[in-house]
Amino acid sequence: MAARDYGEYGGVTRALELIGERWALLIVRDLLVGPRRYGELAAGLPRIPSNVLAARLKELQAAGVLRRAPRSRVIVYELTPYGHELEPVVLALGAWGFKALDDPRDEQVITPDSMTMDLRSAFRAGIAAELPATAYAARVGEAELLIRVDGRTLDVSRGDGPADLAFAAGPGIRRVISGELAADRAIATGVVEVLHGRGALLDRFATTFHLAA
Known part of the structure; x- marks a missing residue:
């Protein structure tokens, strides 16, 4: 009780x-x-x-x-x-809370599990089904994630691995996911750093993971 x-x-x-x-x-x-x-x-x-x-x-x-x-x-x-x-409840809360996200305070951190659930909230399975299978190695703050998208299937695991695109970003990645910042501008302005692979694939990432702010 x-x-x-x-x-x-x-x-x-x-x-x-x-x-x-x-x-x-x-x-x-x-x-x-x-x-x-x-x-x-x-x-x-x-x-x-x-x-x-x-x-x-x-x-x-x-x-x-x-x-x-x-x-x-x-x-x-x-x-x-x-x-x-509770999974659909938590994912819906994540999508709802995303709309109120602002720039993080200095003491706030991004954890691998929080980032994983944000990605699951933002995943657009219907759009992903129309795109080629893609693997992303993402370093967001201290969180390192291997993100595999294959049709409607999303798999997110900790650590690094073979990927079509590897990139590093800070909390500003939310501006890409929200559509506020185009993928090419995110790279040009340093919000996202391409570590290896074709930078153009970040646009596919932004299409696959989208939560309107």
Whole structure:
């Protein structure tokens, strides 16, 4: 039973009682990317106090949203099928919140899991289905991601690998995804640095991943 109780009966109310505590939905967001050890969750949420992380995990487990599972001699946290039902909710929230994004403050960071979910929110499967399969190696802040698009299928993993286009960018990549900044201008102005591959493929990236601000 979550600590929050609104004293009201209804589906939205109950949902907020289960996942409305601070940090809870960000934990769900990261677990939508994949199972995580306790330390990995803590590293992905750099400002969360350890006692709060432990409390949220306990609450979400009691609510049936996640579970502890043994993996290769360690314990990981993973979403249950009930927890995975939150994916469209989290993606919709990401798309909605993207519209209010401004330039980041100095202390704000981009994590691999947050960037992965932003890409999943922005992915336009219908458009991608009409384009050639493409792999992108993206370094956005400290996050290094290998982004593979093949038809309607999107796969995002951590690290580097063979790619048709490798690029580095800061938070300004949001201006490309929003359509505010054309791909060629992003390269010309240094918002995006092409590391290898054809820079023209950044336009395909911007077409495949788009969230109007």
